[in-house]
Amino acid sequence: MISVKEKTLAAKVRSDFPILHQEINGKSLVYLDNAATSQKPLIVLDTLRHYYEKYNANVHRGAHSLSVRATEAYEGARDKVAKFINSESSQEIVFTRNATEAINLVAYSWGLTNLKPGDEIIISVMEHHSNIVPWQMIAQKTGAVIKYVFLTEQEEFDLDQFKSLLSRKTRLVAIVHVSNTLGCINPVREITSAAHQVGAKVLIDACQSAPHLAIDVQHIGCDWLVASGHKMCAPTGIGFLYGKKEILEGMPPFLGGGEMIGEVFLEGFTHGKLPHKFEAGTPAVGEVIALGAAVDYLTTIGLDKIHVYEEELTTYLFKRLTEISKIRIYGSKSNLDGKGRAALASFNVEGIHGSDLSTLLDNEGISIRSGHHCTQPLHRLFNASGSARVSLYFYNTLEEIDSFILALKETIDFFTEIM
Ligand SMILES: Cc1ncc(COP(=O)(O)O)c(C=O)c1O
Numbered sequence: 080m081i082s083v084k085e086k087t088l089a090a091k092v093r094s095d096f097p098i099l100h101q102e103i104n105g106k107s108l109v110y111l112d113n114a115a116t117s118q119k120p121l122i123v124l125d126t127l128r129h130y131y132e133k134y135n136a137n138v139h140r141g142a143h144s145l146s147v148r149a150t151e152a153y154e155g156a157r158d159k160v161a162k163f164i165n166s167e168s169s170q171e172i173v174f175t176r177n178a179t180e181a182i183n184l185v186a187y188s189w190g191l192t193n194l195k196p197g198d199e200i201i202i203s204v205m206e207h208h209s210n211i212v213p214w215q216m217i218a219q220k221t222g223a224v225i226k227y228v229f230l231t232e233q234e235e236f237d238l239d240q241f242k243s244l245l246s247r248k249t250r251l252v253a254i255v256h257v258s259n260t261l262g263c264i265n266p267v268r269e270i271t272s273a274a275h276q277v278g279a280k281v282l283i284d285a286c287q288s289a290p291h292l293a294i295d296v297q298h299i300g301c302d303w304l305v306a307s308g309h310k311m312c313a314p315t316g317i318g319f320l321y322g323k324k325e326i327l328e329g330m331p332p333f334l335g336g337g338e339m340i341g342e343v344f345l346e347g348f349t350h351g352k353l354p355h356k357f358e359a360g361t362p363a364v365g366e367v368i369a370l371g372a373a374v375d376y377l378t379t380i381g382l383d384k385i386h387v388y389e390e391e392l393t394t395y396l397f398k399r400l401t402e403i404s405k406i407r408i409y410g411s412k413s414n415l416d417g418k419g420r421a422a423l424a425s426f427n428v429e430g431i432h433g434s435d436l437s438t439l440l441d442n443e444g445i446s447i448r449s450g451h452h453c454t455q456p457l458h459r460l461f462n463a464s465g466s467a468r469v470s471l472y473f474y475n476t477l478e479e480i481d482s483f484i485l486a487l488k489e490t491i492d493f494f495t496e497i498m
Pocket of ligand 1: 114115177178179180207209210255257258259284286287307453
């Protein structure tokens with residue numbers, strides 16, 4: 080059952096993740112909720128601890144040794160993130176608390192300044208609430224109108240409908256790269272190029288792609304891209320916004336305060352240069368440096384290797400899931416063999432609530448997610464209040480998938496007997 084590839088990747092990296100080696104409810108932990116947040120390797124935990132033990136200081140402020148060292152490590156992490164997504168310059172990387180804050184930054188800074196009544200924003204029905212609500216808030220304030228891309232019959236991004244929505248009124252397109260519920264990988268390069276032809280700007284939500292696929296912002300051509308560190312082996316509390324330099328330069332600051340200024344007078348202020356003009360207040364210094372360590376860790380393993388291994392896991396997951404009768408798996412109906420899908424599956428089993436499934440699986444030490452996964456409009460489209468979701472990362476194994484399927488089948492049998 081264990082393939083050679085698995086031995087060389089998951090077996091090699093599992094010892095890097097201390098949290099995976101514990102029992103939950105008397106059973107070995109099987110962590111399959113990676114789309115919600117990933118686990119952290121020792122090197123990331125050690126980097127965070129080392130910062131607080133050895134050179135904790137505020138950045139960009141002091142001439143003393145600790146501050147210089149902290150600033151170098153902080154800016155070094157920015158360089159690493161820039162390289163990770165093939166950005167042209169580190170000035171194009173702004174650190175935020177998470178992807179949600181990064182989207183809000185663009186919405187409030189660019190959106191409030193550039194959108195007017197009748198302008199159109201295109202988002203899709205599969206967006207995470209973080210890429211819906213900020214645009215709804217900005218649309219309310221500016222009079223801009225939101226247009227939605229729906230799904231094809233195959234339950235994938237409807238590229239034709241998207242193209243039919245584009246017009247000179249379209250000012251912004253904000254689309255998820257990999258859906259956290261459907262697991263489809265959207266054609267972001269084609270979406271970006273079509274949007275640019277009508278003069279619209281494009282924001283890509285890379286929360287579920289950056290941890291798993293090599294991202295190249297220059298190849299995609301997008302104007303902004305956002306991601307959260309905690310889904311890619313880094314601590315919580317840190318995310319980033321990529322923006323093309325000339326676009327970031329034209330945007331006003333989002334938050335005001337220390338760090339983001341040039342000079343302050345009683346009458347007003349000038350703002351600092353990129354990227355600091357968007358980083359008001361003391362940043363999450365330790366978390367940024369630890370994000371840099373996470374990026375190093377992922378890069379050393381190789382995103383290509385991670386992707387190939389996850390493809391193998393995903394194919395196996397779908398082979399086993401589709402053995403189960405009365406299961407409804409959402410998204411990409413033509414890819415129920417798992418090929419071309421991201422390493423996750425959202426599903427419902429007829430007559431059983433997702434939260435009951437997840438609670439009973441937890442009794443077996445297996446962590447999966449249940450609920451709406453912050454995609455309520457998408458679930459409404461399926462007439463479902465929520466679903467169960469299993470999501471994998473490169474430290475998961477085929478055996479863990481077997482344990483999950485076995486526990487799932489036992490849970491379904493249990494409910495069938497009592498119904
Ligand atoms: C596709 C997608 N976008 C945005 C987010 C929001 O991320 P965060 O809560 O870290 O800001 C998530 C988190 O689940 C996500 O999966």
